[in-house]
Amino acid sequence: xxxxxxxxxxxxxxxxxxxxxxxxxxxxxxxGARITHVAPGRVHIAxxxxxxxxxxxxxxxxxxTSAIADSAGGYAAYTLFPENTxxxxxxxxxNLLAPAVGDHIEAVGTVLKSGRTLTVCQLEVFGLQDDRxxxxxxxxxxxxxxxxxxx
Amino acid sequence: xxxxxxxxxxxxxxxxxxxxxxxxxxxxxxxGARITHVAPGRVHIAxxxxxxxxxxxxxxxxxxTSAIADSAGGYAAYTLFPENTxxxxxxxxxNLLAPAVGDHIEAVGTVLKSGRTLTVCQLEVFGLQDDRxxxxxxxxxxxxxxxxxxx
Amino acid sequence: xxxxxxxxxxxxxxxxxxxxxxxxxxxxxxxGARITHVAPGRVHIAxxxxxxxxxxxxxxxxxxTSAIADSAGGYAAYTLFPENTxxxxxxxxxNLLAPAVGDHIEAVGTVLKSGRTLTVCQLEVFGLQDDRxxxxxxxxxxxxxxxxxxx
Amino acid sequence: xxxxxxxxxxxxxxxxxxxxxxxxxxxxxxxGARITHVAPGRVHIAxxxxxxxxxxxxxxxxxxTSAIADSAGGYAAYTLFPENTxxxxxxxxxNLLAPAVGDHIEAVGTVLKSGRTLTVCQLEVFGLQDDRxxxxxxxxxxxxxxxxxxx
Numbered sequence: 260x261x262x263x264x265x266x267x268x269x270x271x272x273x274x275x276x277x278x279x280x281x282x283x284x285x286x287x288x289x290x291g292a293r294i295t296h297v298a299p300g301r302v303h304i305a306x307x308x309x310x311x312x313x314x315x316x317x318x319x320x321x322x323x324t325s326a327i328a329d330s331a332g333g334y335a336a337y338t339l340f341p342e343n344t345x346x347x348x349x350x351x352x353x354n355l356l357a358p359a360v361g362d363h364i365e366a367v368g369t370v371l372k373s374g375r376t377l378t379v380c381q382l383e384v385f386g387l388q389d390d391r392x393x394x395x396x397x398x399x400x401x402x403x404x405x406x407x408x409x410x
Numbered sequence: 411x412x413x414x415x416x417x418x419x420x421x422x423x424x425x426x427x428x429x430x431x432x433x434x435x436x437x438x439x440x441x442g443a444r445i446t447h448v449a450p451g452r453v454h455i456a457x458x459x460x461x462x463x464x465x466x467x468x469x470x471x472x473x474x475t476s477a478i479a480d481s482a483g484g485y486a487a488y489t490l491f492p493e494n495t496x497x498x499x500x501x502x503x504x505n506l507l508a509p510a511v512g513d514h515i516e517a518v519g520t521v522l523k524s525g526r527t528l529t530v531c532q533l534e535v536f537g538l539q540d541d542r543x544x545x546x547x548x549x550x551x552x553x554x555x556x557x558x559x560x561x
Numbered sequence: 562x563x564x565x566x567x568x569x570x571x572x573x574x575x576x577x578x579x580x581x582x583x584x585x586x587x588x589x590x591x592x593g594a595r596i597t598h599v600a601p602g603r604v605h606i607a608x609x610x611x612x613x614x615x616x617x618x619x620x621x622x623x624x625x626t627s628a629i630a631d632s633a634g635g636y637a638a639y640t641l642f643p644e645n646t647x648x649x650x651x652x653x654x655x656n657l658l659a660p661a662v663g664d665h666i667e668a669v670g671t672v673l674k675s676g677r678t679l680t681v682c683q684l685e686v687f688g689l690q691d692d693r694x695x696x697x698x699x700x701x702x703x704x705x706x707x708x709x710x711x712x
Numbered sequence: 713x714x715x716x717x718x719x720x721x722x723x724x725x726x727x728x729x730x731x732x733x734x735x736x737x738x739x740x741x742x743x744g745a746r747i748t749h750v751a752p753g754r755v756h757i758a759x760x761x762x763x764x765x766x767x768x769x770x771x772x773x774x775x776x777t778s779a780i781a782d783s784a785g786g787y788a789a790y791t792l793f794p795e796n797t798x799x800x801x802x803x804x805x806x807n808l809l810a811p812a813v814g815d816h817i818e819a820v821g822t823v824l825k826s827g828r829t830l831t832v833c834q835l836e837v838f839g840l841q842d843d844r845x846x847x848x849x850x851x852x853x854x855x856x857x858x859x860x861x862x863x
Contacts, residue, residue, distance in 0.1 A: 322477020
């Protein structure tokens with residue numbers, strides 16, 4: 260894995276597989292999230308600020324923050340999986356470190372450990388405003404690889 | 411707390427305060443979630459199935475499951491707080507135990523420990539279909555009480 | 562599983578397998594921990610108070626609390642496993658709810674969900690003093706089942 | 713905090729305060745753990761391999777791994793606290809990434825976010841054997857600052 264994560268490029272097939280899966284996540288489209296970066300073992304997902312993703316004080320809701328963090332980690336794991344496999348989230352834990360404010364937020368999922376069955380990812384979410392980029396949430400996620408059902 | 415949680419009713423003022431705060435959570439309305447039960451130290455939030463809340467296999471997205479779990483826990487904590495205070499999620503951890511399927515899902519937030527500064531809640535999410543109710547996610551959440559800014 | 566956990570008795574073979582494994586955990590003996598209850602999907606481990614298990618204020622160290630909680634959950638999972646399998650902790654999360662004081666503490670591991678590969682347990686730790694039993698820690702744990710190496 | 717963590721040295725008073733507190737943790741001495749590095753926002757604790765800290769397969773027990781990780785994070789937070797304050801672990805989550813083997817293991821606690829009330833730390837544990845250093849556990853911890861009781 261070390262060698263693959265040093266590459267900048269996940270390969271066109273992997274990237275296509277991920278973007279196709281992402282496009283089928285109704286929640287991501289409904290929130291307005293989009294994939295902004297795909298590399299081996301790392302995926303970024305951005306979410307613009309708008310009233311539909313807020314909590315009661317007008318900040319990004321922890322549920323929105325978590326949703327893009329969970330997807331970023333899941334797809335980061337998926338970049339290292341062979342074809343005909345699927346990824347499922349087993350569990351994750353996230354600390355909300357600061358009010359989630361900004362023009363948009365960006366979740367970064369990074370594979371810490373890629374095993375045959377289980378993968379562990381680091382989850383980070385940043386708030387971005389003008390030139391500033393601030394860590395607003397940090398987490399850790401466990402994922403499981405399963406074989407795709409035969410078509 | 412033990413005595414208060416044995417009550418069935420959170421009191422009209424507490425319930426009004428919670429419903430008003432919930433109505434200001436843009437994300438909850440955007441997802442289609444609604445509060446279905448408020449009691450001292452316990453809040454339920456339901457989310458109907460529809461394409462806007464799914465992941466790539468058509469199940470409820472872990473982000474949607476988590477979002478209503480986080481809000482249910484936050485409001486459960488809030489039922490035990492005095493006026494002029496606010497609740498913020500410090501962190502939570504959630505295990506996705508089974509595919510999140512059903513006509514709707516329901517999150518149940520329950521206060522485990524209510525302290526002066528920190529509150530710890532149990533988070534459960536059930537998938538409901540016809541007469542069946544199945545545990546699909548289980549978690550634990552830490553919240554902090556902060557004073558509201560003066561008006 | 563529901564039926565098995567309603568039984569009071571894990572069966573003599575399962576209980577022997579667990580007590581034998583526990584006896585090989587050098588840390589448990591070194592801390593002074595002992596298994597106090599084995600049932601299908603549930604194991605209790607007790608740890609008496611003594612200076613060797615404290616933190617800087619004389620309470621039980623979170624590491625001691627966690628160690629018996631982790632073992633209790635692991636063996637709770639193991640009660641439901643077939644022969645020639647092993648259990649490994651994937652991860653756990655624990656909230657320290659109150660100062661860990663008492664004549665002894667007792668960890669209770671309970672299986673929430675038993676799958677083919679992964680098992681999820683609830684972890685509870687109580688402080689016991691005279692007739693009082695107080696919840697001092699609460700957690701959640703993910704475990705994986707692996708086949709034993711051939712002898 | 714950024715400036716302080718760039719320093720190499722926590723200051724003699726802070727280091728003395730931490731070593732004195734550590735010396736009062738009965739569990740750390742009983743396990744054979746020692747502090748190996750103190751810097752602002754970062755503390756290392758090492759634990760040599762011996763039968764008293766093992767699980768049933770002879771690896772380091774997750775409870776021992778967690779115990780030094782918890783202490784490393786707690787003292788990392790404490791390096792940034794003013795005098796006459798104490799630190800308590802609110803909760804932590806840890807993934808056991810690989811069998812905990814080696815001549816010794818070393819926990820590294822690093823402050824991610826230092827707030828007035830709450831501090832969040834990253835926890836890493838490495839297995840060391842000869843010249844190799846392998847990440848065997850990774851976690852995240854929340855701590856609270858409390859005022860010391862008047863003497």
